[in-house]
Amino acid sequence: MKIILIITLAFSFLFSYNDADLKKLLETNICQECDLSNANLSSKNLENADLTSSNLIGADLENTNLLKSNLWGVNLTNANLTNANVRASNLSGAELINIKCDNVIFKGVDFSNAILENMKCDNLSIWSARFLDTSFENVDFTNAGAAYSSFYGVDFSGLNITDAIFWNAKVSSSTLSKQQCEHLKREEAILKDNECE
Numbered sequence: 001m002k003i004i005l006i007i008t009l010a011f012s013f014l015f016s017y018n019d020a021d022l023k024k025l026l027e028t029n030i031c032q033e034c035d036l037s038n039a040n041l042s043s044k045n046l047e048n049a050d051l052t053s054s055n056l057i058g059a060d061l062e063n064t065n066l067l068k069s070n071l072w073g074v075n076l077t078n079a080n081l082t083n084a085n086v087r088a089s090n091l092s093g094a095e096l097i098n099i100k101c102d103n104v105i106f107k108g109v110d111f112s113n114a115i116l117e118n119m120k121c122d123n124l125s126i127w128s129a130r131f132l133d134t135s136f137e138n139v140d141f142t143n144a145g146a147a148y149s150s151f152y153g154v155d156f157s158g159l160n161i162t163d164a165i166f167w168n169a170k171v172s173s174s175t176l177s178k179q180q181c182e183h184l185k186r187e188e189a190i191l192k193d194n195e196c197e
Contacts, residue, residue: 017059025049042080062100156180 021034030050038058045065053073062082069089077097081104088108096114101121112132120140128148136158144164151169156176166187174194176184181196 021054025051 017037017039018035021031021036022039025031025034025036025046026044029046029048031054032050032052034051034054036051036059037055038060039056040060041064042060042062043064046069047065047067049066049069051069051071051074054075056074056076056079058078059076060080061084062080064081064084066084066086066089069086071086071089071091071094073093074091075095076099077095078099079096080100082100083103084101085105086109087105090110091114092110092112094111094114096119097117099119101119101124103123104121104125106124106126106129108128109126110130110132111134112130113134114131115135115137116139117135117137119138120142121144124141124144126141126144126146126149129146129150131149131151131154133153134151136155138158140160141164142160142162144161146161146164146169147167149166149169151171151174154171154174156174161180161183164183164187166184166189169184169187169189170192171184171189171194172192176194176196178196181191181194184191
């Protein structure tokens with residue numbers, strides 16, 4: 001019994017946030033290259049926070065305000081972003097894998113060179129978001145609001161855009177299926193130099 005308890009404590013210690021890093025973030029709103037894995041940041045006001053290259057694996061960010069935050073290179077694998085406001089933030093080079101993201105606001109977010117995998121978000125807003133060389137694998141943008149967004153150099157094969165709103169979105173130098181191209185034309189997206197396979 002003691003062995004199981006020791007193993008459990010050691011395991012939880014290995015996969016939990018650094019107390020000093022969490023304190024630093026909450027006091028200064030700046031925490032670059034911090035370990036905030038599994039931290040409870042739900043309902044916090046982190047507007048304009050600088051979390052560059054931080055580890056947010058498994059973090060709880062439900063209802064959190066991350067408006068205009070710098071999230072460059074962060075790892076958000078298994079994080080909970082339900083109802084979070086990430087509007088106008090920088091998620092360049094970030095990893096968003098297996099995240100919970102219903103009702104999240106990604107309006108105006110920069111996803112350049114980010115990795116998005118195993119994502120399905122209900123009521124997703126990505127209006128005016130920027131996707132430059134963004135990687136998609138098993139990502140579902142069904143019914144998403146993507147008007148005025150821009151996609152450059154994107155492979156759409158790992159992306160479901162069924163019934164998503166792409167009015168006035170700009171899609172260029174990207175690879176899409178014929179069905180996706182037809183959908184974007186119906187949505188009056190602006191298409192340039194794409195491959196519709």
